[in-house]
Each structure stands twice: as C-alpha cells, then as structure tokens.
Amino acid sequence: MSQAITKVTGTIDGRGFSVPIGTTLLEAAKSLGLTIPTLCHHPGLPADGNCRLCLVETGGKLVASCLFPLRTDGEAILTQSPMVLEARAFTVRLLLSRAPEDPRLLELAREYGTGPDPRLADGADGCLRCGLCVRACRASGTEAIALVGRGRERKVTGPFFEPPIDCVGCLACARVCPTGFIDFSELPRSIWGRDFDLRPCPQCGRPVGTPEELRRAGVENPLCPSCRRLSYSRSLMGLPEASFSNPGER
Amino acid sequence: MTHKTIQVTPSRCIGCLNCELACASRDWGQYFPAGSKINLVFFKDGGQVPVTCFQCDEAPCLKVCQTGALARNELTGVIASDPDRCVGCRTCVSVCPFGNINYSKAGRRVEKCDQCQGQPRCAAACPSGALTFVDDAKLVQARRRAYAESLKSVASTEGPK
Numbered sequence: 087m088s089q090a091i092t093k094v095t096g097t098i099d100g101r102g103f104s105v106p107i108g109t110t111l112l113e114a115a116k117s118l119g120l121t122i123p124t125l126c127h128h129p130g131l132p133a134d135g136n137c138r139l140c141l142v143e144t145g146g147k148l149v150a151s152c153l154f155p156l157r158t159d160g161e162a163i164l165t166q167s168p169m170v171l172e173a174r175a176f177t178v179r180l181l182l183s184r185a186p187e188d189p190r191l192l193e194l195a196r197e198y199g200t201g202p203d204p205r206l207a208d209g210a211d212g213c214l215r216c217g218l219c220v221r222a223c224r225a226s227g228t229e230a231i232a233l234v235g236r237g238r239e240r241k242v243t244g245p246f247f248e249p250p251i252d253c254v255g256c257l258a259c260a261r262v263c264p265t266g267f268i269d270f271s272e273l274p275r276s277i278w279g280r281d282f283d284l285r286p287c288p289q290c291g292r293p294v295g296t297p298e299e300l301r302r303a304g305v306e307n308p309l310c311p312s313c314r315r316l317s318y319s320r321s322l323m324g325l326p327e328a329s330f331s332n333p334g335e336r
Numbered sequence: 337m338t339h340k341t342i343q344v345t346p347s348r349c350i351g352c353l354n355c356e357l358a359c360a361s362r363d364w365g366q367y368f369p370a371g372s373k374i375n376l377v378f379f380k381d382g383g384q385v386p387v388t389c390f391q392c393d394e395a396p397c398l399k400v401c402q403t404g405a406l407a408r409n410e411l412t413g414v415i416a417s418d419p420d421r422c423v424g425c426r427t428c429v430s431v432c433p434f435g436n437i438n439y440s441k442a443g444r445r446v447e448k449c450d451q452c453q454g455q456p457r458c459a460a461a462c463p464s465g466a467l468t469f470v471d472d473a474k475l476v477q478a479r480r481r482a483y484a485e486s487l488k489s490v491a492s493t494e495g496p497k
C-alpha cells in the first residue's frame with residue numbers, strides 16, 4: 087500500500103512517529119513537538135552537520151539529527167539518553183571555547199552543566215565555524231567566503247585570507263550567523279573588511295542597494311520599492327511621472 | 337478551490353490607512369508603515385491608491401528565492417514568505433517590478449502579502465469598499481489587465497484634481 091511505501095515509522099523518546107521517507111530526524115522530532123538543540127541548522131539551507139549540537143542516539147550510535155534521513159522502520163531514537171547528554175555537554179564545551187560570551191551557548195552550558203575549556207582559550211574569537219554564513223552566501227548566488235584550514239586554524243574567509251573579492255555586500259551571511267560574529271554596517275554598507283557603494287534611487291535618491299547585489303539580481307539601476315509602487319500606480323492611473331509624498335518613508 | 341483576489345477600487349479609497357494599520361498589526365502588534373504589506377501610494381496631484389502583491393503567475397520573486405522562503409500555495413495561488421527559511425539576501429526585493437516586497441531589518445525577514453491565509457485583514461478593515469476579497473476565476477494576467485483598465489477608466493471619468 088502506498089502508505090507503507092512512502093512513510094517510515096519509529097519512536098523518539100518512546101513516542102511513535104510516522105513521517106514521509108527521507109524526513110530528517112530533526113524534523114520528525116519537531117513534528118512530535120520535541121526540541122533538539124541546534125546551532126548550524128537553518129530551515130532554508132542544506133544541512134551540514136557542523137556544530138554537532140543536535141546529536142541523538144539510535145542503535146547505540148550518535149548521529150547528527152539535522153542530517154540524518156529516516157529511511158528504515160522501527161528506529162528507536164533517544165534524544166535525552168546519558169550518551170546523548172554527555173556528548174552534548176562536550177559539544178557545548180567545545181563551542182563555548184570558540185564563543186565564550188554567546189548568550190545562547192552560556193544558557194546551554196548551564197543546562198548541560200559545563201563551561202569553556204581553558205586549554206582552548208586562544209581560538210575564542212566568537213566564530214563557531216558552523217558554516218551557516220558560507221551556505222547562506224552560496225544560496226544567495228555567490229561563493230564569496232569559505233571555511234578554510236583544519237582544526238583550530240579553521241576559519242571563514244575570502245580567498246587567500248583576503249577580504250572576499252566576490253562579495254556583493256548583501257549581508258545575508260551576517261543575518262544567519264548565530265553568534266553575531268560578522269561585523270557589518272547597513273548604511274554605509276560594509277562587511278568582511280570591504281566598503282560598498284550604494285546605488286541611489288533614480289527618482290528619490292534613497293539608497294537601493296550595492297551595484298554588485300543589484301547586478302546579481304539582474305537589475306541594473308532600479309527605482310527603490312516605494313518609487314516603483316508610485317511609478318506603476320501613476321501610469322495605471324494615466325498620470326504623468328511626478329514626485330510624490332508618502333506618509334512615512336518606506 | 338477558486339482563487340480569490342484582493343480587488344482594489346481606487347475611486348472608493350478615502351486614504352484612511354486602516355488597511356495598513358490592520359496589516360502591520362497582524363505581525364507587529366502595532367502600526368508602522370514599513371510593517372505593512374499593503375501600501376498607500378499618495379499622489380502629489382491628489383488622490384491615492386492602495387497597492388499590494390499581485391500574486392503574479394510568473395512571479396520574479398519566487399524565481400530568485402533559493403531557500404524556499406517564498407513558496408506558492410497551489411490551491412490558492414498565493415505566494416507566502418516563511419521567515420524561518422529566509423536568509424535575508426533581498427534578491428526578491430530587488431526583482432519585484434512593483435515594489436511589493438520589502439525587507440524588514442527589524443524582523444529580519446521579507447514583508448509580503450499572503451492574503452492572511454484566506455481572511456485578508458486589509459479588506460475587512462476597509463470602510464469604503466475600496467478593498468474587497470472576491471473570487472477570481474480568471475488568470476492572474478487577465479486580472480491585472482482588468483485592474484489596469486479599471487484604474488484607467490477611473491482616471492478618465494473622475495480624474496485627479
């Protein structure tokens with residue numbers, strides 16, 4: 087029966103689930119209302135299994151739930167077993183040594199009874215090396231930054247450890263970063279040590295976006311959204327192009 | 337299921353901003369213009385018109401979004417945004433020819449009309465019948481053409497002051 091072909095069943099912490107084959111363990115847990123802590127997971131981006139915070143136990147092994155697709159029936163998953171709690175505490179300890187002041191990690195450290203590892207203090211720059219920024223950049227249509235190097239040397243950077251030449255200044259990476267590590271400014275626009283021009287709206291002069299991000303979107307010299315609304319409304323109403331007044335700038 | 341559309345009758349709009357207020361309040365609990373997904377365009381030479389997403393058939397915003405944050409409900413034809421999936425690249429904002437998607441820095445997400453999942457608050461709040469939620473059997477393209485015609489006839493019969 088189609089039900090049997092397309093669905094997979096099992097238990098999480100003793101509670102039964104039935105979800106479409108290929109659903110990740112994390113999503114299945116969410117559908118049961120269970121929360122598994124995550125840091126490098128973003129629903130809009132491919133999972134990467136980088137932070138290891140979402141580890142759970144199945145068949146005596148630890149797996150990253152954000153990455154693990156459910157394919158076989160009868161999986162009995164544990165999200166709070168001693169093995170899981172111990173691994174999670176260890177993970178929080180490692181992450182905390184990267185970002186010792188991050189409020190979310192401090193909260194997790196309290197929850198799992200751990201603290202930063204003083205022996206790892208020199209890598210404490212606030213970046214978790216979770217790679218969310220890299221994935222957000224790629225999804226936005228650019229590959230300006232990457233995770234480069236191994237172990238404690240690993241870091242997010244542009245090519246040759248220089249400010250990323252391909253960066254368009256859209257700020258998506260900074261928006262998804264869970265720790266706020268990435269310094270940026272919206273106005274004037276700057277990020278990753280680069281300053282960007284902002285193209286003004288040809289009609290009202292307000293900044294619309296960097297030339298690079300507009301080019302990426304395939305638009306060269308657009309009006310700002312509110313002048314776009316004005317412009318087509320005027321033409322639909324048969325009015326000549328003209329300046330306008332809006333209550334409250336948008 | 338029939339597609340429904342928010343029909344705008346410009347001649348009936350009295351410029352009260354109730355639609356913007358109702359829209360912004362849904363997600364923000366308070367009114368500020370940037371929080372609204374329907375926007376009044378005020379003409380310097382008199383008159384105004386409320387504008388919001390057309391739920392285009394060939395929607396440029398939908399085409400560029402790579403995270404699944406923008407998705408069309410095939411039953412209703414409505415394109416809604418999922419803030420959890422949005423990474424804030426703002427490409428959709430750049431490509432909307434009508435300026436009907438905005439990015440909210442405060443909310444870290446795009447602001448886009450989703451017709452309130454079938455109960456648009458703007459239409460309910462409109463006191464003058466300028467916004468009505470009606471069945472739309474026609475294709476979106478035809479709908480937009482009709483809308484353009486209605487605007488033109490309004491402009492020619494009543495004219496801006």
Ligand code: SF4
Nearest residue numbers: 213214216217219263
């Ligand atoms: S900069 Fe932020 S998003 Fe990028 S790897 Fe570091 S913590 Fe993660």
Ligand code: SF4
Nearest residue numbers: 401422423425426428
């Ligand atoms: S800003 Fe958000 S909704 Fe718009 S294209 Fe980017 S990810 Fe998609």
Ligand code: FES
Nearest residue numbers: 135137138140152
């Ligand atoms: S959330 Fe699964 S490894 Fe980071």
